[in-house]
Amino acid sequence: MAKDDFDPHALLETLERQRVTYIVVGGLGRVIHGSDELTDGLDIVPSTRDENLRRLGLALEELNARRSDGKTPALERDLAREPVLELQTDAGELKIVPEPAGTRGYDDLRRRAMAQPLGRGLRPSVASLDDHARMLAALGREHDRQPLLTLQRLIELDRGISRGIEL
Amino acid sequence: MRAGLSQVELSQRSGKDRAQIARWERDVVVPSLETLRELLRACGFDLELTLVPYEEDRKQDARLQKALERTPQERLQAMLRARGR
Numbered sequence: 001m002a003k004d005d006f007d008p009h010a011l012l013e014t015l016e017r018q019r020v021t022y023i024v025v026g027g028l029g030r031v032i033h034g035s036d037e038l039t040d041g042l043d044i045v046p047s048t049r050d051e052n053l054r055r056l057g058l059a060l061e062e063l064n065a066r067r068s069d070g071k072t073p074a075l076e077r078d079l080a081r082e083p084v085l086e087l088q089t090d091a092g093e094l095k096i097v098p099e100p101a102g103t104r105g106y107d108d109l110r111r112r113a114m115a116q117p118l119g120r121g122l123r124p125s126v127a128s129l130d131d132h133a134r135m136l137a138a139l140g141r142e143h144d145r146q147p148l149l150t151l152q153r154l155i156e157l158d159r160g161i162s163r164g165i166e167l
Numbered sequence: 168m169r170a171g172l173s174q175v176e177l178s179q180r181s182g183k184d185r186a187q188i189a190r191w192e193r194d195v196v197v198p199s200l201e202t203l204r205e206l207l208r209a210c211g212f213d214l215e216l217t218l219v220p221y222e223e224d225r226k227q228d229a230r231l232q233k234a235l236e237r238t239p240q241e242r243l244q245a246m247l248r249a250r251g252r
Contacts, residue, residue, distance in 0.1 A: 006250070008243065031246045034234035036227075038250050116239040126239075154231055 006092030011042045011063065012122050014091070018059040021047040023113045024126045025100055025135060027147075032116050033129050034158075035150050041093025045127070047106045048079075048098050056096070063089035102138025103131065129155050172210060181209035 008028060015022060024032065026043025046056050057075050065087040067073050075096075078085050085096040099105040112128035127135075129151060136148040174192070178185040183206065191198050198206065204214050234242055 006247075008247075028243075032239045032242055034231060034237070034242055036230050036234060038246060040250075118243050119240040150227070150231070153228070154235070157228065157231055158235060 005090075006040050008042055008092070009118070009120050009122065010091035011089065011094055012118065012124050013120065014059045014062050015044070015056075016122065016124075018055045018062065020055045020059050021049075021052050021106070022056075022125070023106060023109045024116075024124050025097065025109070025132065026095065029126050030132050030147060030151060032118070032126050033132065033151075034154050035147060037147055037150070041095060043095040043097055045097055045100060045103075045106050045109055053079075060087065060089070060094075063091060063094070065089045065094065100135045100138075102134045129158065177206065177209065181206050 022044040024042065025045055026041075027035075027037060027039030028042050030037060031039060046052055053075050060073055060075070065073055066089075067078070068086060068088070073085060073087060075085075079096065079098055083097070083099065087094045087096070100109075103109055109127045109131050110125070112131055113125040114128065115123040116126045117123050133148060133151045133155065136144045136151065172180070174185050174188045177183070177188055181188075183202075188206075190196055200214075207214050234245075237245065
């Protein structure tokens with residue numbers, strides 16, 4: 001699978017078709033909020049309820065998802081072992097992150113996530129700008145410094161001076 | 168978040184009203200610097216402030232402002248076009 005074949009609409013359409021409940025995070029989520037970076041994959045935080053994981057498993061089958069070792073993912077087993085499940089699919093990279101750094105997972109992010117229209121009738125829930133900044137800050141990685149500064153500036157530009165500071 | 172405290176626990180430790188903590192969490196208002204420091208200390212952390220040079224990046228601001236004026240769909244399309252270059 002070449003990185004040039006990344007097709008976020010195809011990934012999202014499959015998740016929607018299988019009625020998976022999830023929130024978009026990571027580079028693509030930041031781009032949707034206005035960050036000027038490039039990304040090669042889709043990162044999602046799924047609800048970890050049994051029925052949802054079953055639906056996610058069906059979506060992964062449909063996308064012909066493979067782990068880095070070429071094996072078919074076994075969701076519950078893999079998610080119990082790894083904090084991030086990195087997969088290659090027919091529509092590009094897909095990362096499944098049940099509990100991103102600095103968060104308590106789906107239920108935590110859901111409260112501030114918003115449905116974002118992306119065309120082809122897709123309106124996935126995308127984590128808020130603040131939560132994206134929170135996740136990057138919690139990771140504390142040097143290469144995330146610039147994306148984090150960009151997010152912080154986006155937050156400032158987006159809000160202008162509309163928010164009050166308590167005295 | 169790093170201290171793993173609930174709003175009630177943070178309220179008990181800091182002496183601040185739980186409803187007020189909820190307002191800070193919801194980003195309705197932001198606490199003053201002094202209050203933020205009190206909250207962090209109640210969690211076992213402290214805030215270290217360091218002066219660093221700052222230079223406004225007008226070009227980046229213009230790019231980001233333009234991105235904010237686009238729809239989410241347009242932002243995604245712009246990124247996919249840029250990847251193809």
